[in-house]
Amino acid sequence: QVQLQESGPGLVKPSQTLSLTCTVSGGSISSGSYYWSWIRQPAGKGLEWIGRIYTSGSTNYNPSLKSRVTISVDTSKNQFSLKLSSVTAADTAVYYCARGSSGWGAYYYYYYMDVWGKGTTVTVSS
Amino acid sequence: SYVLTQPPSVSVAPGQTARITCGGNNIGSKSVHWYQQKPGQAPVLVVYDDSDRPSGIPERFSGSNSGNTATLTISRVEAGDEADYYCQVWDSSSDHQGVFGGGTKLTVL
Numbered sequence: 001q002v003q004l005q006e007s008g009p010g011l012v013k014p015s016q017t018l019s020l021t022c023t024v025s026g027g028s029i030s031s032g033s034y035y036w037s038w039i040r041q042p043a044g045k046g047l048e049w050i051g052r053i054y055t056s057g058s059t060n061y062n063p064s065l066k067s068r069v070t071i072s073v074d075t076s077k078n079q080f081s082l083k084l085s086s087v088t089a090a091d092t093a094v095y096y097c098a099r100g101s102s103g104w105g106a107y108y109y110y111y112y113m114d115v116w117g118k119g120t121t122v123t124v125s126s
Numbered sequence: 127s128y129v130l131t132q133p134p135s136v137s138v139a140p141g142q143t144a145r146i147t148c149g150g151n152n153i154g155s156k157s158v159h160w161y162q163q164k165p166g167q168a169p170v171l172v173v174y175d176d177s178d179r180p181s182g183i184p185e186r187f188s189g190s191n192s193g194n195t196a197t198l199t200i201s202r203v204e205a206g207d208e209a210d211y212y213c214q215v216w217d218s219s220s221d222h223q224g225v226f227g228g229g230t231k232l233t234v235l
Contacts, residue, residue: 047163047212049223096168108218111216111224112171112214
């Protein structure tokens with residue numbers, strides 16, 4: 001079955017760019033009509049959706065982070081990536097990547113995340 | 127942006143039924159999904175599209191959605207169900223984005 005694994009630096013300095021990669025195994029990132037998402041969770045707090053990408057390159061971002069976020073995909077490596085610029089201590093969190101399934105019901109669009117990585121902790125500190 | 131409201135905590139005795147609500151403006155017109163997260167672990171999808179269960183999720187987990195409230199119901203609660211639960215929708219208004227509720231801590235007494 002499909003598995004996801006996050007990787008990247010665990011410590012980032014303030015004002016720098018956080019960069020994470022999610023490697024997809026057990027299946028091709030290009031197969032099926034899936035989106036690929038990033039979600040984060042500060043310690044002791046709830047989940048925050050960061051954004052998603054389709055293998056065509058189409059993206060959607062959380063408006064509160066949009067000016068600082070870039071999500072990209074590399075189908076040749078079966079990976080997708082997150083870049084978050086100008087980080088502060090408020091960006092310290094566990095970052096998860098996830099596979100998203102989407103479609104249309106009778107009168108609504110649905111999108112949910114059915115496969116998640118284990119998460120990676122990123123601390124922003126000098 | 128669209129806001130989802132969950133109670134911070136719900137407590138239930140083993141064998142009883144737990145109901146966790148997720149409130150939102152006309153949420154009944156959206157598709158609601160629920161995730162279970164145990165300490166130190168990644169979230170797990172337990173209900174999608176209001177009331178469907180992924181394979182491997184016990185029938186004890188069910189969902190409903192109408193009006194301004196969606197509900198996750200856990201029947202015959204077990205100690206292993208103790209976790210945080212999050213609802214999630216897709217906001218198709220001006221901002222196309224995923225939205226999570228604040229989460230509910232389910233305590234099994």
